[in-house]
Amino acid sequence: MAKNITPRHENFPQWYQDVIQAGELADHSPVKGCMVIRPDGYAIWESMQAWLDRRFKETGHVNAYFPLLIPESFLTKEAEHVEGFAPELAVVTHAGGKELEERLVIRPTSETIIGHAYAKWIKSYRDLPVLINQWANVVRWEMRTRMFLRTTEFLWQEGHTAHATYDEAQAETIKMLHVYKDFMENICAIPTIIGPKPDHEKFPGALATYTLETMMQDQKALQSATSHNLGQNFAKAFEIQFLNPENQLQHAWTTSWGLTTRMIGGVIMTHGDDDGLILPPRLAPVQVVIVPLWREENKEQVIAHANKIKAALGEVLDPLRVKLDLRENLRPADRFFTWIQKGVPLRIEVGPKDVEQNAGLAVRRDNREKMGINLDAMKTQVPQILEAIQQDLFAKALALREAHTHELDDYASFKDLMAKGGGFVMAHWDGTRETAMKIQEETKATIRCLPMEQPSLPGKCMVTGQPSARRVLFALSY
Amino acid sequence: MAKNITPRHENFPQWYQDVIQAGELADHSPVKGCMVIRPDGYAIWESMQAWLDRRFKETGHVNAYFPLLIPESFLTKEAEHVEGFAPELAVVTHAGGKELEERLVIRPTSETIIGHAYAKWIKSYRDLPVLINQWANVVRWEMRTRMFLRTTEFLWQEGHTAHATYDEAQAETIKMLHVYKDFMENICAIPTIIGPKPDHEKFPGALATYTLETMMQDQKALQSATSHNLGQNFAKAFEIQFLNPENQLQHAWTTSWGLTTRMIGGVIMTHGDDDGLILPPRLAPVQVVIVPLWREENKEQVIAHANKIKAALGEVLDPLRVKLDLRENLRPADRFFTWIQKGVPLRIEVGPKDVEQNAGLAVRRDNREKMGINLDAMKTQVPQILEAIQQDLFAKALALREAHTHELDDYASFKDLMAKGGGFVMAHWDGTRETAMKIQEETKATIRCLPMEQPSLPGKCMVTGQPSARRVLFALSY
Numbered sequence: 001m002a003k004n005i006t007p008r009h010e011n012f013p014q015w016y017q018d019v020i021q022a023g024e025l026a027d028h029s030p031v032k033g034c035m036v037i038r039p040d041g042y043a044i045w046e047s048m049q050a051w052l053d054r055r056f057k058e059t060g061h062v063n064a065y066f067p068l069l070i071p072e073s074f075l076t077k078e079a080e081h082v083e084g085f086a087p088e089l090a091v092v093t094h095a096g097g098k099e100l101e102e103r104l105v106i107r108p109t110s111e112t113i114i115g116h117a118y119a120k121w122i123k124s125y126r127d128l129p130v131l132i133n134q135w136a137n138v139v140r141w142e143m144r145t146r147m148f149l150r151t152t153e154f155l156w157q158e159g160h161t162a163h164a165t166y167d168e169a170q171a172e173t174i175k176m177l178h179v180y181k182d183f184m185e186n187i188c189a190i191p192t193i194i195g196p197k198p199d200h201e202k203f204p205g206a207l208a209t210y211t212l213e214t215m216m217q218d219q220k221a222l223q224s225a226t227s228h229n230l231g232q233n234f235a236k237a238f239e240i241q242f243l244n245p246e247n248q249l250q251h252a253w254t255t256s257w258g259l260t261t262r263m264i265g266g267v268i269m270t271h272g273d274d275d276g277l278i279l280p281p282r283l284a285p286v287q288v289v290i291v292p293l294w295r296e297e298n299k300e301q302v303i304a305h306a307n308k309i310k311a312a313l314g315e316v317l318d319p320l321r322v323k324l325d326l327r328e329n330l331r332p333a334d335r336f337f338t339w340i341q342k343g344v345p346l347r348i349e350v351g352p353k354d355v356e357q358n359a360g361l362a363v364r365r366d367n368r369e370k371m372g373i374n375l376d377a378m379k380t381q382v383p384q385i386l387e388a389i390q391q392d393l394f395a396k397a398l399a400l401r402e403a404h405t406h407e408l409d410d411y412a413s414f415k416d417l418m419a420k421g422g423g424f425v426m427a428h429w430d431g432t433r434e435t436a437m438k439i440q441e442e443t444k445a446t447i448r449c450l451p452m453e454q455p456s457l458p459g460k461c462m463v464t465g466q467p468s469a470r471r472v473l474f475a476l477s478y
Numbered sequence: 479m480a481k482n483i484t485p486r487h488e489n490f491p492q493w494y495q496d497v498i499q500a501g502e503l504a505d506h507s508p509v510k511g512c513m514v515i516r517p518d519g520y521a522i523w524e525s526m527q528a529w530l531d532r533r534f535k536e537t538g539h540v541n542a543y544f545p546l547l548i549p550e551s552f553l554t555k556e557a558e559h560v561e562g563f564a565p566e567l568a569v570v571t572h573a574g575g576k577e578l579e580e581r582l583v584i585r586p587t588s589e590t591i592i593g594h595a596y597a598k599w600i601k602s603y604r605d606l607p608v609l610i611n612q613w614a615n616v617v618r619w620e621m622r623t624r625m626f627l628r629t630t631e632f633l634w635q636e637g638h639t640a641h642a643t644y645d646e647a648q649a650e651t652i653k654m655l656h657v658y659k660d661f662m663e664n665i666c667a668i669p670t671i672i673g674p675k676p677d678h679e680k681f682p683g684a685l686a687t688y689t690l691e692t693m694m695q696d697q698k699a700l701q702s703a704t705s706h707n708l709g710q711n712f713a714k715a716f717e718i719q720f721l722n723p724e725n726q727l728q729h730a731w732t733t734s735w736g737l738t739t740r741m742i743g744g745v746i747m748t749h750g751d752d753d754g755l756i757l758p759p760r761l762a763p764v765q766v767v768i769v770p771l772w773r774e775e776n777k778e779q780v781i782a783h784a785n786k787i788k789a790a791l792g793e794v795l796d797p798l799r800v801k802l803d804l805r806e807n808l809r810p811a812d813r814f815f816t817w818i819q820k821g822v823p824l825r826i827e828v829g830p831k832d833v834e835q836n837a838g839l840a841v842r843r844d845n846r847e848k849m850g851i852n853l854d855a856m857k858t859q860v861p862q863i864l865e866a867i868q869q870d871l872f873a874k875a876l877a878l879r880e881a882h883t884h885e886l887d888d889y890a891s892f893k894d895l896m897a898k899g900g901g902f903v904m905a906h907w908d909g910t911r912e913t914a915m916k917i918q919e920e921t922k923a924t925i926r927c928l929p930m931e932q933p934s935l936p937g938k939c940m941v942t943g944q945p946s947a948r949r950v951l952f953a954l955s956y
Contacts, residue, residue, distance in 0.1 A: 034545035039541065064514070067507045137615065143574070
């Protein structure tokens, strides 16, 4: 067990902080609630960006950049939007040595400033759809912050699209929800439950908010991305109008969708163990680390052999991301430990005997399984092992979620479960905000979403006994 | 001639604005001095980022992310630094509905907040060098702004490194200067003159600032990137200290270097013509646009042939970035015009005759040269034409600079030249700030740099007659 990491069963939040510290993923900053993302943490974000950016472009989107600073008056144009974001705004009042005539807020999200631009650019149905994404930083002044999961400043992408009809906007909203699901499950190896939020939990100004809910190892839910159908709310507030083929002036239908650096926290809390970070191979910035172990008399041969292995792994069809650890003056155990704590999925140890046998010893990060592999077999076997790790991590996370997901029909059991640490509960709810609030006050559990991919059978609300159209997902959450 | 673009000889600044508008590169924003970078402008930035990011990594750097907001007190820790940046700061005074105890500034540059982090991370000579880059937005409250060239908010990369010795920091400063030179000349096709700034023009807090100066078509200089040797100034202000191998506590030596979205303006003003933008092929997000010209009766065959050409160009060793224009309801001239104004280096027109002849008509954006090319020859000829465009654009820019570069020894001629619109002047200067200021007041010309790649021969100052170690570069500038 790692001495620098508190075990999960003792204190899960402390374990989380310790894993970040041990992996050198992030650091505190002198500004309350802001974090420094260190190179090994940022590399994970770059890996996320690369996959998402490619997929956004494959689905017809282009990138652009809109201003960081937004006139305060813009936010007030959409009533629900300003109500939702006003308490979290950071405000610039002075600039260039003078007090500003109009206060500027640092973007908490960009629907307003982008809506203003779209109103200028969109004139005719021929200008639609507009499919733009932005990679940016945003600021939301949060009371309680936690690295990656909730920080005052965070990095994200925000997609903003405009369409001619409700149907097209709705199709875009659902399409991007599924892009996120693909990313979460097949790259991050995190199972998701997707569906709309109940009305009282949706994005301020949205018609509907779709979410991806994931279970962390402490059985709490993490909302990992959202996709909003904004209806005509922002189009009306910012006068995004177009002439349709019949020459009639219409308001556009808009969407927005975002995924943030919070997901790095999701990966840590889904896959990490008591020794630290474990990265899924498809996401890992370094997939394989080769650690040659030499003495002075065989240094040259051992390093030459390690380089041969590195070269072989660079020759596979989809070249692997491989690092060679040539650090001196460190004991082998300390060298291994670095890569364990940084979550590298596979380590290949190479010593003098491996030179003789033309082989290396592969050690999986997730289950510590060791396998001697001949150099000639590495090109085929190492990608297979990485793929197995990817699948096993997903299966393990799914098994955990299934073991802690319950269908409950009586509220006493529900309260009992939430008091004992929670889990995912599929239960009937009468559809009112009042009942949801009562449950939240009494148990801290909230409705995470109305799961789309599960059968929708009617029943009776576990609290009020009123009719319920379907079970919804309850959980304690981040 | 394009009707939507003012000719260069009539009004160069208006031409510049018109080209940006016509190419849909950027738009004004409701916040004074801030711009919206539209998709076609942002794609140029993405192309710049891709090349630079790869090169930074090849030279051993990693990316990280530091907070946007900096405590105001941090800036005051380095005396010259605060003096230089204080007039340009945007200040957050309120957040989360309350007045802040300490005012926060939006980063104008990140030496201070990064220095604070490095002081925590660096303990021993074994921790050095630290080689980190950040892609970020910064805010400097400017009085007079111009799209891309000088905006209140801009995007950039800022490298920040820490070293054990002066020599290593100086070597890094010069190495990155040459990375920028490679980028400017070989990707952007813009000739550069590199060298240190005179002391009174260096970065606030730096020991030495190295710059790349380029000539725009109006003969003004554009400073395109800078690389700073910061000495121990920030290390002392933020206590970045390390134990050397002899166990003595030493201050580190730091550098910083940056390149901004300003370079998009540099590309526009170096290569554009009276019809709009011209992009160098290696930088261009779209290198070749294929425009099929069909009638209803041959639509299928013409488009099929255009697709064959597209496929062929995707098969070359370094696949080309190709777009197929399938827009309907637009006259051919209007379709061509779009791509001319967006600066796409090569257009390939495909009509029914080209289907018969298994060919296409390639038209260069820079010199309008037209060449019929057989489909079978496209794979070899199109990359060659693109390479020729790249070389020709550089050669043309270099010829312009050479035609407008003068060695002058008398101040009367110098004043005369600057009054007539300027040019680059290599002249002797006595090395004092006073003389430089006198020249600037009388002519608006400033010393751009002390060119490193030109012979350093002594002479006499053109103004005071005092001894001068070498000629320096004077110009009017952006």
